[in-house]
Amino acid sequence: MHPPLPRRWPFGLTAGVLVVLAVFVLRALAPPYLEEQLSGWQLPDRVQDTLTLAISVIIESVPFVFLGILLSAVVQVWLPHGVLARHLPKNPILRRASISLLGMFFPVCECGNVPLARGFMVGGFTVSESITFLLAAPILNPITIITTHQAFGWDGHILVARLLGGFLIANVVGWLFSQHPNPQSLLTTRFAIACEVGSGSGHGHEHGGHGRDSRFSQTTEIFIRETSVIMPALFIGSGVAALTQVFIPRSVLLALGSNPVWSVLAMMALAFVVAVCSNVDAFFILSFGSTFLPGGIVAFLVFGALIDIKMLALMRTTFTSRTLVQITVVVGLMSAALGLLVNYVA
Amino acid sequence: MLSLVVVVVTLWLGLNDELGLYIHPRYFVFTIVMALVGLVLVSAGFVRRRSFEVEDAGRLATTLTGTGIVLLLVMGVAIVVVPPTTLTSATATQREVNSGGLGTDADQTAALIGAGDFEELSVREWVSLLAQSTDPAFYADKTARVTGFVTPDAQDPDNVFYVARFVVTCCAVDAQPIGVPVYLPGWQAEYEIDDWVQVTGRFDPSVSAAATDPLALTPVEILPVDQPNDPYVY
Incomplete structure (x- = not known):
């Protein structure tokens, strides 16, 4: 945590600028060159499409991931240590309930929530509280609410079911994990260590260097550290999502649309595979509105916002596989129940 | 990195x-x-x-x-x-053209019907019209001129192809193919899958026994065109 020696500055900066320029130049020159060399030859369609799909998921999510990391840096560096944790109610249930509403102030979609939830944990939240945030924030945030309302209005209770369902699921899962005897064991070893170091250094900063400069470099450091963990996960998640899209016919799922039970399950499977951000998934599913029963759509909107291929890869940076399986099963069962309820009752 | x-x-x-x-x-x-x-x-x-x-x-x-x-x-x-490109027909076939519906409401379609200048309508607008009405009489006096890429009909690939576009709601990963069916036996001899074309013609009851669409364009003219800058529709 020592500030770098001043004389290293020019070297690092020069090297950095050169690397940035090199990538720019490569980007500018390589595609035209390749096109010329391989004129007429193309990647096979499916390979090409897999790549296009993966890139589109990455380009779509990265700004949200960056935003999430920046907000997470704000929580860790710019706010006094533990200030959020102090101002929340002490009663665990009320506390988690208010944490699940924090998303209203941090309108990043689910991919940005992962770094933010990591930041919260470093900043003093318990594991179950962070899980609550992670599961509630994608749905209980202003952008998602607005887009869902734009897409569906008040039709078929879809908006209400989505909000209540998201709130309920996040709190139930949070409560379940709060009963865990040893919550640290839910985390990957690497992240558990980072948490301890993080909270330790957090105290250190309050005594040590204030000033804009050190805060900016801390922000930079958090940014670099978090991106180096999240980006590989995002790439892999997007790659897998793209592969499944290209090789599993979507029509298989659509064929199941009109049955009350199957429509719910098919839509959850679709949500899992498509991996669209919760901020916009309402528009996406609107185009299937005529094919599927409302319960299926609710299940899509609730389950897909919380769990999908890309999200599991991202969350794996923080939680053990075992924890993720448990979360997925509980969220899946509750979403399915919610969808069936909407189909049969509403 | x-x-x-x-x-x-x-x-x-x-x-x-x-x-x-x-x-x-x-x-x-x-x-x-x-x-x-x-x-x-x-x-x-x-x-x-x-x-x-x-x-x-x-x-x-x-x-x-x-x-x-x-x-x-x-x-x-x-x-x-790798040079950036659009999605190809492989994805269009895999996702089934027009399977998603469009989410266009009746008002918009009504506005289209009143529009008058039918040659200006896009693939998307024709698709929502066709979803509302398949009455041949309605289409009898209307000429369509649509631009899109060529993708084969799943049921009758020898005689029918679609002039297709992808509808994107968020990013390419959610792209849904939509398209106007064109009846032209032996089209594969002249046009390649993924070629961009502008088709002018009228809608007639489909002659193809296998195809699912009740109406198909009978082309008067098919022009090869360049891929537009903005290949997707929103």
């Missing part, structure tokens, strides 16, 4: 007006702004020697198996060097 790759690629696509190949225009500004912020932070990261040590921690990917790393490398390189 991966963030750097993404940031540079995003900015480059932005500069060349090609971001539309991947994401919906409503995100352009946000994406570019965040990419610029990312560029600043990534560059600032180079200033700090520590960042190089930390970057080794990015090998967390090792836990995600060796294939993960290979995938990362391939994707990282491919993103930089």
